[in-house]
Amino acid sequence: MPRADLVVYNIGELVTFKGGPTARPRPGEAGILRGAAVAIRGSRVVEVGPSSLLRSRYTALEWLDAEGRLATPGLVDMHTHPLFAGSREDEFEAKLSGVSYGEILARGGGIYRTIKATRAASREELLGLLLERLYRMLWGGTTIVEAKTGYALKPRVEVEHLRIISEAARLTPQLVVPTLLAHVPPREGDREAYIEEFRGAIRAAARQGLARYFDVFCDRGAFTPVESRILLEEAWRAGLRLRMHADQLEYLGCSRLAAELRLDSVDHLEVMPPENARVLAEAGSTAGLLPTSIMAMMQAERPPIKAIREAGVPIALGSDYNPNNMTPLVQTALQVAPYILGLTPLEALAAATVNAAASLGLAGIAGRVVPGFRADLVVWDAENYRWLGYEWGYNMALHVVAAGRPALVDGRPVLRPPQR
Ligand code: NIG
Ligand code: FE
DSSP, X not given: XXXXXXXXXXXXXXXXXXXXXXXXXXXXXXXXXXXXXXXXXXXXXXXXXXXXXXXHHOEEEEEEEOTTOEEEEOEEEOOBOOOOOSXXXXXXXXXXXXXXXXXXXXXXXXXXXXXXXXXXXXXXXXXXXXXHHHHHHHHTTXXXXXXXXXXXXXXXXXXXXXXXXXXXHHTSSSEEEEEEEXXXXXXXXXXXXXXXXXXXXXXXXXXXXXXXXXXXXXXXXXXXXXXXXXXXXXXHHHTOXXXXXXXXXXXXXXXXXXXXXXXXXXXXXXXXXXXXXXXXXXXXXEEEEOHHHHHHHTOOOOOOHHHHHHHTXXXXXXXXXXXXXXXXXXXXXXXXXXXXXOOOHHHHHHHXXXXXXXXXXXXXXXXXXXXXXXXXXXXXXXXXXXXXXXBOSSOOEEEEEETTEEEEETTEEOOOOOOO
């Protein structure tokens, strides 16, 4: 009899996304199985098949009964800023009285304020905050999470922050994808000198294997397309993969630049001209959409979804967790995406799993429930995928399996050392 470490059985509906990343998720092509089970050995899936068959076939150390519920790949949060100290609840109130995010930033609030608070915190405090946030995400179904720096400002300290991220990554069962982010230039002083210094940090981060991605906030109040290009080209030469914050506040041509440089992921896009969807499709980029950021920004604009769909650009979803948008769960982004962006429930689910994995360069190892892939699974308090977004407003993840180990069972955290 084949052995497994864990078998999740009696799954009413299992969405596997067997076919891989997709710009047009359709029920007939999503690899949806009924009455299924998933056998896991170590941190990998070994077999997916009918529940009755796998139950008689395997001897397993642990069995998890899904009791006829929905199971999906673990959620992948492809855009977060979780390493910061302090809070900005008064800015939340100010935004509601009509002050814009851009105005707050230009006055030295927003990101600049979080930079101050983050610099004042100790390394231990930052690590503690980051771990708390990663675990909260895990219990909400996030089994893979991209984590950006960006609140150190001093390029050398941004590299130190990458070290804190890699330390945290060793203490959670999640796969954490570290990103060095050029967030905003200093308010005073020589911008050119800052860019030069940041190029040094990019090389150092790459040399020490501390970052997988480089990201730049290309927008009004942040970096210009000319500056962004210099930094992105440096990162590319250093061997980092590339992503971008583009076209969030004002259109400066950032998504065009992103397409020209064939970035893996181009995120936000609230003010992208619809005709740019075609160039993103040709570049093979993913559109990273962040519905809870739109809410937190109290923004009227929406990414040009129709053009993005028609051009065949795969959509990914992220939480964009940051002190302006205190939504740690990509599950929340998945739940509100139909309302804020008009995504279908299946589009939203693909965007928060298989497509998000692709946007992080992980299309070949994660984001689907197939043999050989990372064993990341969520069993939902739901019967079928249409319930995701139909019902919402609470944590609907009932069981979470991360890298082959139960992390949440019956809605309760399981605390076990992560498996490597
Ligand atoms: O993705 N747009 C830039 N960066 C973040 C906001 C960060 C902050 O306000 O602290 C974002 O929305
Ligand atoms: Fe962001």
